[in-house]
Amino acid sequence: MAALDPRSGGAPIRIRVDRKIFPAIGAREAQLVLSDVKFEVQPHSFLVLTGPSGCGKSTLLNIIAGLDSDFQGAIDLGAGKDRMTYIFQSPRLLPWRTVYENIALALPDGDPRVKNIPEMLARVGLTDAATAYPERLSLGMQRRASLARGFILEPDILLMDEPFVSLDDPTAQSLRRLLIELCERHPTTVIFVTHDRAEAVQLATRILRLAPGKASVVQDANVQLTTAQRLDRGLVLAEQSRIFAAA
Amino acid sequence: MAPVSTPTFFTRKQASVTNGWGASAERLGWLIASLLSFVLLWQLVASYADDVRRFPTPAIVLETVSQLAASGALWANISTTLVRVILAFFFAMVIGSVIGILLGKFPRVDRFFDPWLVLFLNLPAIVTITLCFIWGGLTQAAAVTAVALNKIPSAAVTLREGTRALSRDLNEMAEVYKFGWWKTLRHVTIPQLAPYFASAARTGLALIWKIVLVVEAFGGNGKGVGYQIFIAFQEFDVSIILAYALAFILIVQVIEFTVLQPLIERVNKWRR
Numbered sequence: 001m002a003a004l005d006p007r008s009g010g011a012p013i014r015i016r017v018d019r020k021i022f023p024a025i026g027a028r029e030a031q032l033v034l035s036d037v038k039f040e041v042q043p044h045s046f047l048v049l050t051g052p053s054g055c056g057k058s059t060l061l062n063i064i065a066g067l068d069s070d071f072q073g074a075i076d077l078g079a080g081k082d083r084m085t086y087i088f089q090s091p092r093l094l095p096w097r098t099v100y101e102n103i104a105l106a107l108p109d110g111d112p113r114v115k116n117i118p119e120m121l122a123r124v125g126l127t128d129a130a131t132a133y134p135e136r137l138s139l140g141m142q143r144r145a146s147l148a149r150g151f152i153l154e155p156d157i158l159l160m161d162e163p164f165v166s167l168d169d170p171t172a173q174s175l176r177r178l179l180i181e182l183c184e185r186h187p188t189t190v191i192f193v194t195h196d197r198a199e200a201v202q203l204a205t206r207i208l209r210l211a212p213g214k215a216s217v218v219q220d221a222n223v224q225l226t227t228a229q230r231l232d233r234g235l236v237l238a239e240q241s242r243i244f245a246a247a
Numbered sequence: 248m249a250p251v252s253t254p255t256f257f258t259r260k261q262a263s264v265t266n267g268w269g270a271s272a273e274r275l276g277w278l279i280a281s282l283l284s285f286v287l288l289w290q291l292v293a294s295y296a297d298d299v300r301r302f303p304t305p306a307i308v309l310e311t312v313s314q315l316a317a318s319g320a321l322w323a324n325i326s327t328t329l330v331r332v333i334l335a336f337f338f339a340m341v342i343g344s345v346i347g348i349l350l351g352k353f354p355r356v357d358r359f360f361d362p363w364l365v366l367f368l369n370l371p372a373i374v375t376i377t378l379c380f381i382w383g384g385l386t387q388a389a390a391v392t393a394v395a396l397n398k399i400p401s402a403a404v405t406l407r408e409g410t411r412a413l414s415r416d417l418n419e420m421a422e423v424y425k426f427g428w429w430k431t432l433r434h435v436t437i438p439q440l441a442p443y444f445a446s447a448a449r450t451g452l453a454l455i456w457k458i459v460l461v462v463e464a465f466g467g468n469g470k471g472v473g474y475q476i477f478i479a480f481q482e483f484d485v486s487i488i489l490a491y492a493l494a495f496i497l498i499v500q501v502i503e504f505t506v507l508q509p510l511i512e513r514v515n516k517w518r519r
Contacts, residue, residue: 067419086423092416096438096517105434106424133517149424 010043017073048204055210080156091146093134100130140171201240303486311490328472335394343402351410367400380466402447409443
């Protein structure tokens with residue numbers, strides 16, 4: 001797990017959302033989604049935002065990514081803002097481009113990192129699928145391609161919105177391992193959204209829990225597990241019940 | 248709102264890909280059998296009618312085709328008409344697409360101009376043609392405009408539909424990965440619009456080459472297939488009418504199979 005690296009010395013990411021409202025549409029009333037959400041994310045930490053669906057966690061992630069600017073507050077991504085990557089809930093690959101082309105398109109034109117693509121494909125186990133079109137692949141393979149696309153940029157900040165949802169358990173587990181491995185190779189600050197508490201505990205160094213009624217952070221907990229311990233299902237479960245005992 | 252035909256050529260293309268050589272030989276067999284029985288039926292009715300001028304046999308029409316070809320009239324008139332088809336097609340596709348994309352992109356503009364679009368969609372072809380010749384004189388420009396105006400509204404409607412269906416997910420992806428406008432246009436937007444464009448092009452060609460003959464007959468300036476058919480009508484010479492019709496059908500089919508179909512297959516090769 002990407003542990004806090006004292007040498008990095010970078011400024012933390014500062015997030016402040018005073019108010020985020022979904023405006024009224026037709027018969028539906030305006031809805032307060034987030035209010036007084038304020039926290040910092042230390043460099044190279046793995047922050048998980050969790051909570052039931054509808055608690056505003058994906059909305060918060062879109063705000064952090066800059067995709068949603070209709071809110072009151074301020075986001076300071078610090079030095080990492082130019083090296084940010086977002087891995088979406090659905091893979092969002094271009095169906096008319098091959099796996100290789102999809103990954104290459106994430107890089108600016110003429111970027112030398114294009115030579116790292118074969119190695120990245122090998123790492124996610126897609127070497128044989130490099131020339132395939134995404135719709136011919138399984139969802140798990142598409143997810144891996146989407147991870148490869150995100151990681152080829154060697155991001156300093158990585159935002160992930162339930163990237164492993166609706167996969168069978170072994171596939172999800174192997175992708176989580178891959179994520180841990182990729183984060184260790186290139187230290188990254190991760191903000192990861194999931195409603196799955198076991199997944200949250202397994203991956204996070206810190207967990208923020210949001211609640212739908214409150215529209216805000218209701219719990220802030222550190223996860224006390226080493227990288228090796230995270231692979232032990234029993235230990236993850238024990239830590240999960242410790243953290244969410246009050247919830 | 249007029250109904251919009253969703254692009255339907257995907258299934259057709261898949262069939263041609265999955266079938267092997269044997270299957271295409273079989274299809275060719277069916278095609279030949281089908282056309283032969285049509286000619287046979289024509290021959291039967293013609294010999295029953297027994298009036299060479301008003302209902303010529305296939306052999307007479309074929310002879311007329313070769314006479315027209317030998318005199319050079321066939322190709323001269325067909326090329327004149329084809330130039331009009333190509334010009335009208337080009338302008339209709341470009342203008343219709345631009346209008347459609349703008350309407351699809353900006354809902355307010357769409358709300359304002361939608362009634363105009365409905366108006367033009369329902370404007371009878373003969374009205375646009377008449378007005379174009381009254382206002383523009385019997386000129387090439389007026390003829391091409393008249394033809395194009397008949398296609399622009401439906402091209403706009405198709406492309407508007409395509410623009411509305413553009414994936415917001417993929418646009419966000421392009422934004423996050425800093426594609427910029429050119430990369431987004433080339434790799435994200437155009438591939439999504441391609442099937443709508445192809446659909447508009449195919450129905451456009453089918454419509455335009457029919458309308459163009461009416462335009463030529465109506466405002467003929469001595470050249471063009473439509474004008475020749477108009478003259479033949481006045482002389483009751485059915486064999487000339489059918490000769491031009493046959494030659495024209497052949498040319499349009501060649502364009503369909505050598506230009507449009509390969510283009511559509513190329514655009515769709517990524518589909519499952």
